[in-house]
Amino acid sequence: MIDKLLLKIHNSRTPWHEKAKLITEFHIAQIKANGHKDHKGDLGWSLRETANTLNLSKGHVHRAIFCYELIVKSPKIVYKYDSISECYLERKGNEK
Secondary structure, three states, X not given: OHHHHHHHHHOOOOOHHHHHHHHHHHHHHHHHHHOEOOOOOOOOEOHHHHHHHXXXXXXXXXXXXXXXXXXXXXXXXXXXXXXXXXXXXXXXXXXX
């Protein structure tokens, strides 16, 4: 399962919004299975574990989840941006 997921996430032909969805769904599934890691203990799952497992940076995982949450609220934004980074930078800039 993880091999197929990695192939999709790292495939340049996979649309950015699909990558954001896959990363977010994987992260949520791991939290459901392992619990959410808090700052006090070693138990649970965090962005760092997702990033390490998917061979991504922690920042990229954060940006993907942020953008996927925007997509859920407003699906048409998938046509506005060409990448997770572009979505994140513009939308985060609009929050200020």
